Amino acid sequence: MTVTTPYGPRTGTGPVVMRLEQVSRWFGNVVAVNDVSMTIGPGVTGLLGPNGAGKSTLIHLMSGFLPPSSGTVTVDGEPTWHNENIYRRIGLVPEREAMYEGISGWDFVLANARLHRLPDPKAAATRAIETVDMQSAAARDVAGYSKGMKQRIKMATALVHDPDVLLLDEPFNGMDPRQRLQLMDLMTELGANGRVVLFSSHILEEVEQIAGGIEVMVAGRHAASGDFREIRRLMTERPHQYTIRSSDDRALAAALIADGSTSGVELGVQAGSAVLNVQASDYHRFARRLPVFARERGIRLYEVTPADESLEKVFSYLVNR
Structure with missing residues (x-):
């Protein structure tokens, strides 16, 4: 994966802000997210919590894939649920590998570029694939990709429309040490260029290296927020x-x-x-x-x-x- 990204500073006016206000999500009698409020601005933020803490549910709420049972999730004041304009500003790298494995990586990324109705889908797909260093494997079917390659092609689909907000659920899974370091560099640069980059991870050493702030989820609740050293002092x-x-x-x-x-x-x-x-x-x-x-x-x-x-x-x- 290339270290320098062609995605330069975001062109929007003012810093992008994602805000969750008293957000809850339940499935029947199971409460997955319970009264969570947080504000996430530009830069890299780590989302931490043990298995079952509600991290994936929270990312799906942020991305507009799930509606909150109560509360609101907004980007610059606009709700993420059922909002086509906001979907164009959000990129998602889910943990699950629900991919169309019968098509090539190139076709997969190109299809996402076309779904976003980009003015030049092929140029956008080429740029995204080059950013994640998948040019040599782009013509191959996704079914033949390794875990790390699938992670990188998912990253390309999330970047193809140059989103203001990038949400990544366990993005380092399956990557070798070199690929992880390069992805960390890419995320750091995207955050430095004014984008909101939020990622969940169980690899604490990597979170410590690149996250400017952390959000901690425990048993569906928001347990702590901020720089981890400041949290420790509190x-x-x-x-x-x-x-x-x-x-x-x-x-x-x-x-x-x-x-x-x-x-x-x-x-x-x-x-x-x-x-x-x-x-x-x-x-x-x-x-x-x-x-x-x-x-x-x-x-x-x-x-x-x-x-x-x-x-x-x-x-x-x-x-x-």
Whole structure:
């Protein structure tokens, strides 16, 4: 897949905004999405949650494939359900491989270009196929494609009409490491060019690398929103863990133990050098008092590193609390 996309900055006036307001969706007695409100602007956003959390249902609601049982889903104020104008602004890469396998990749992408009534469907299809680096396999039937190739041709169909909003459900499934990196580059560039790019994924490392923000779904509900580091800082009910390197770990440890902001202080060794492992029970007080203690005692702080501020740990906490 090419790293540089021919899809330049979007031409619309003003930033595109997708908004969900008190959205619920139920199937009989099963509530798949429960009273979800979120606002998603330009850039790359990761949609996280365990299996059964409602991620795919939410993406189908956003794309206009499902009507909300209650609430509204809009793009720039226009509803996504039963709105032909909005369908032209949204591209969808579904997780399921419901594809016409008896036709070639080229015909599949070209058919989507024609469905959107593009002025030059062949040029649009060529551009989309080149963007996902599928030129050499475009003439082959989709039935003979590998999982990763099917993912890339689905990406081409979603891009063919140059949408303002790109929704991807587990887009990295079946891709090899090189293809995943190239898709990540493509998504990053599309987001940087003013498009809304929202994707679900269970590969937290990749979400951490490219998502400017995350939306977390747990049991059909919206559990958290924003940059995952900021979400971690807002978790005041959970102790924060830090690794500290200083010029006098013992003196600093004694001061922290005597202070009410910590619930655990331990001297340790990391990468061959002494460290102080601290569990801060009162994050805000700890952040204020640490530099004061160091200054009063003439201690130099070489490093203060959060030990639990990774997306994996944030996600695990939100899911299990």
